[in-house]
Amino acid sequence: MSNPLDDPDDDWWNSPVHRRESIWLGLAGAWSLGIFTWMAGFTQFGDQNPVGTTYEVDPDQYQERVGEYKEAAEETDDGLIPPEDDVYVGAMRFNWDGLPAVLEAGREYDIHLGAYDVQHGFSVRPEENLNKQINLQVFPGSEWVIPMTFDEPGTYHVVCNEFCGQGHRTMHGRFTVVEG
Amino acid sequence: MSAIASLFRNDYDADGFRTCSVTGLDIHQSVENYVKLFGLTAVIALAVGGSFAFSVAMTRWEFIGLLDPSSYYTHLSMHAWNLLIFWMVFMEIAVLYVGGPMVLGRELPLRRLAALGWVTMVVGAIGVNASIWLAEAPNEAPLLTAYVPLPVTPWFYATAIVFLLGATIAALPFFATIWTETRDSHRTLPLVAFGAFVTGIIAVEAILGGIAAFAYALAWRIDLIASVDPGIYRQLYWIVGHGTQQINLLAMITVWYFLTHVVGGAVVISEKVSRTAFILYLFFINLGAAHHLLVDPGVSAGWRIWNTSYAFYGAAFASMIHAFAIPAGIEAGRRRRGQGGGLFGWLTSAPWRNPVFASTVFSIILFGFLGGITGVVMGQIQVNMTWHNTLATVGHFHATVALGTTLAFFGLVLFVIKTMFRRDFVSDALASAIPYAYGAAMSVATLMLMYAGILYGVPRRTAEAVRNIPGSEFSFSAAIPIFMIFGIFALLAILSGVLFVGVSVGSLLFGGRLAEGDDGGMLPEGGLHADGGEPIHAVELRGTFALCLIFLGVFAAVYVLNWYLLTQLWAIGA
Ligand code: HEM
Numbered sequence: 007m008s009n010p011l012d013d014p015d016d017d018w019w020n021s022p023v024h025r026r027e028s029i030w031l032g033l034a035g036a037w038s039l040g041i042f043t044w045m046a047g048f049t050q051f052g053d054q055n056p057v058g059t060t061y062e063v064d065p066d067q068y069q070e071r072v073g074e075y076k077e078a079a080e081e082t083d084d085g086l087i088p089p090e091d092d093v094y095v096g097a098m099r100f101n102w103d104g105l106p107a108v109l110e111a112g113r114e115y116d117i118h119l120g121a122y123d124v125q126h127g128f129s130v131r132p133e134e135n136l137n138k139q140i141n142l143q144v145f146p147g148s149e150w151v152i153p154m155t156f157d158e159p160g161t162y163h164v165v166c167n168e169f170c171g172q173g174h175r176t177m178h179g180r181f182t183v184v185e186g
Numbered sequence: 187m188s189a190i191a192s193l194f195r196n197d198y199d200a201d202g203f204r205t206c207s208v209t210g211l212d213i214h215q216s217v218e219n220y221v222k223l224f225g226l227t228a229v230i231a232l233a234v235g236g237s238f239a240f241s242v243a244m245t246r247w248e249f250i251g252l253l254d255p256s257s258y259y260t261h262l263s264m265h266a267w268n269l270l271i272f273w274m275v276f277m278e279i280a281v282l283y284v285g286g287p288m289v290l291g292r293e294l295p296l297r298r299l300a301a302l303g304w305v306t307m308v309v310g311a312i313g314v315n316a317s318i319w320l321a322e323a324p325n326e327a328p329l330l331t332a333y334v335p336l337p338v339t340p341w342f343y344a345t346a347i348v349f350l351l352g353a354t355i356a357a358l359p360f361f362a363t364i365w366t367e368t369r370d371s372h373r374t375l376p377l378v379a380f381g382a383f384v385t386g387i388i389a390v391e392a393i394l395g396g397i398a399a400f401a402y403a404l405a406w407r408i409d410l411i412a413s414v415d416p417g418i419y420r421q422l423y424w425i426v427g428h429g430t431q432q433i434n435l436l437a438m439i440t441v442w443y444f445l446t447h448v449v450g451g452a453v454v455i456s457e458k459v460s461r462t463a464f465i466l467y468l469f470f471i472n473l474g475a476a477h478h479l480l481v482d483p484g485v486s487a488g489w490r491i492w493n494t495s496y497a498f499y500g501a502a503f504a505s506m507i508h509a510f511a512i513p514a515g516i517e518a519g520r521r522r523r524g525q526g527g528g529l530f531g532w533l534t535s536a537p538w539r540n541p542v543f544a545s546t547v548f549s550i551i552l553f554g555f556l557g558g559i560t561g562v563v564m565g566q567i568q569v570n571m572t573w574h575n576t577l578a579t580v581g582h583f584h585a586t587v588a589l590g591t592t593l594a595f596f597g598l599v600l601f602v603i604k605t606m607f608r609r610d611f612v613s614d615a616l617a618s619a620i621p622y623a624y625g626a627a628m629s630v631a632t633l634m635l636m637y638a639g640i641l642y643g644v645p646r647r648t649a650e651a652v653r654n655i656p657g658s659e660f661s662f663s664a665a666i667p668i669f670m671i672f673g674i675f676a677l678l679a680i681l682s683g684v685l686f687v688g689v690s691v692g693s694l695l696f697g698g699r700l701a702e703g704d705d706g707g708m709l710p711e712g713g714l715h716a717d718g719g720e721p722i723h724a725v726e727l728r729g730t731f732a733l734c735l736i737f738l739g740v741f742a743a744v745y746v747l748n749w750y751l752l753t754q755l756w757a758i759g760a
Pocket residue numbers: 239240242243246262263265266267269270273274329330331580584587588589592631645646647648649676677679680683
């Protein structure tokens with residue numbers, strides 16, 4: 007045993023390690039490998055992964071694409087019904103372009119996320135259960151396509167949770183998920 | 187003026203050295219004075235950033251709703267930069283000077299550079315403050331991150347670069363000390379110096395990344411380049427944004443080894459294991475910067491998983507090594523002196539009234555249980571979807587830096603007041619209360635932030651959301667009770683911070699001068715080097731082992747709970 011303010015003995019590398027410390031090293035090492043394996047494995051067998059396909063896209067072009075999508079979508083009082091399985095969301099100061107939208111429960115949609123101006127945060131939760139929520143970063147210059155299947159009908163609220171300017175807190179949107 | 191000058195006075199021998207009555211180290215005037223200078227500057231930054239903690243917390247507590255959005259983000263930026271960057275980095279330069287020349291018993295070399303580094307850092311820090319405070323539309327407040335392409339004044343990026351350059355200059359005397367010390371003699375550095383050295387290397391890596399990030403953004407802001415890529419900026423930015431957190435971590439751990447030894451009588455139970463843990467940091471910890479990009483577009487899942495796990499959790503493993511080694515050092519040191527039997531007698535009989543000891547131990551416990559566990563859990567790519575940019579993230583990093591590192595540095599400042607400024611505390615009772623009050627209040631505030639984020643999804647970085655989202659029926663009003671608790675305990679935490687600054691400044695100005703040889707109540711019972719000398723395997727480490735098992739149990743429970751919440755979500759991702 008030595009003290010941390012003095013040079014250690016010459017044979018410090020060979021001093022024996024306490025039995026309990028060795029056991030702890032084993033436990034900590036096993037835990038580390040275990041949680042790594044779980045995280046990596048979950049991308050294979052799990053249902054919730056922040057994984058999709060990203061395309062580079064000019065912000066103006068992305069805005070046009072969202073515009074075309076809105077043309078093609080059916081307008082209702084609750085929002086746009088997407089023409090196919092693709093749902094476009096365009097984040098801009100201080101609005102979610104393309105929202106509100108009406109989706110069907112149990113159907114897999116490809117959600118397209120992109121921004122027209124600065125970075126935003128796409129944060130979604132069902133109205134009646136706030137602890138179910140997910141958060142994804144949105145960039146200008148990228149179109150991120152992430153599949154999502156909402157399993158329960160209800161109203162899902164979208165807020166922005168990346169600071170995007172003084173009006174940031176007003177940035178609110180909605181998905182209405184109806185029985186499929 | 188003379189009051190200030192007297193702060194820098196001690197009795198030195200003809201060569202400028204004196205022997206510390208607590209640590210027994212040979213301290214040269216030059217080192218001591220620069221440690222004081224950087225430490226005092228850090229406390230000023232703490233006071234500035236701490237006042238903004240008040241306005242920030244009282245705005246987020248929408249029951250009070252202090253600030254409008256037009257000033258909230260400015261205050262939040264001031265809070266972040268003065269506390270996370272200036273309070274911590276000025277302290278860290280002091281830690282390098284303690285860990286290098288002071289522990290090694292040398293003069294401070296290259297003193298001109300130390301002075302130049304300090305001046306440059308101060309100019310940079312004042313510049314950053316001014317650029318945040320004076321920014322005008324269309325420029326926005328930078329917050330901590332100044333993410334492009336949100337327009338932030340170029341002065342901000344420029345002065346931040348100045349500060350980083352200053353920190354590099356100020357670190358040079360430290361590296362020079364290590365260089366001369368190890369070049370000729372094949373000297374093995376003491377553990378504290380070794381920890382400081384690894385801290386220094388990681389600091390330089392972080393600073394280079396920071397200069398690159400801010401220079402890139404600056405070039406865009408002054409039209410040297412036409413466009414800027416938010417993804418590239420984020421990668422560069424997090425080299426420093428995360429890198430400074432690694433400096434905070436390593437500096438804190440170095441302080442843990444130092445202070446548990448000098449005020450708690452701790453020993454090093456295995457040089458080999460503790461040094462290996464520092465080496466693991468050197469290799470792996472920087473990969474962790476990727477955990478800020480886990481829910482970003484354009485980075486592959488494999489890249490994110492490899493990096494966020496520091497390659498199979500190499501750095502988390504290292505932290506778990508220190509989590510055992512440091513308390514075990516206290517246990518072994520105290521058991522050898524016959525202080526405390528049973529499972530936890532060594533702990534319960536420890537000098538809990540010494541605020542330096544209590545600060546250090548609370549720092550260790552709270553950092554581990556609140557900050558470390560949540561960091562690893564939210565750093566898993568999938569769980570991150572439920573934490574990212576919610577107040578839970580803010581809870582996590584207040585557990586690491588506002589509880590862990592800040593408490594350790596509170597302890598260090600109080601220690602420096604006794605041993606280098608040679609002042610008694612103005613009030614022992616108030617000084618003893620600091621770690622208890624701050625640790626308890628900040629722990630509750632931190633937990634409430636985590637609950638608000640993870641159980642209610644309340645976003646961070648917003649002036650209001652809980653009681654009202656303008657233009658929408660929706661709000662997070664279910665979280666109102668959580669914020670009532672948060673607000674009250676945030677106030678208590680801020681008051682405890684005021685207590686710390688008050689006791690520190692009060693002691694410097696009005697504390698009695700300690701007589702030569704007086705240890706000011708800092709030394710552990712039986713002195714620093716108690717006899718005994720039993721080999722390590724003869725000492726019981728049952729208490730630490732039990733504590734670590736509890737830690738692992740809590741870790742597993744938090745892990746399972748977070749994964750449970752995650753798997754309740756709808757299906758997301760390919
Ligand atoms: C009494 C003490 C403190 C209280 C009550 C407090 C409170 C808060 C709150 C409520 C936020 C979140 C604001 C938001 O996202 O809207 C925040 C942000 C932050 N705090 Fe603190 N804090 C305290 C001390 C500290 C300390 C000691 C540090 C660093 C050492 C620190 C560093 C930060 C940073 C880096 C941010 C993030 C700023 C950003 O989003 O860019 N805080 N604080």
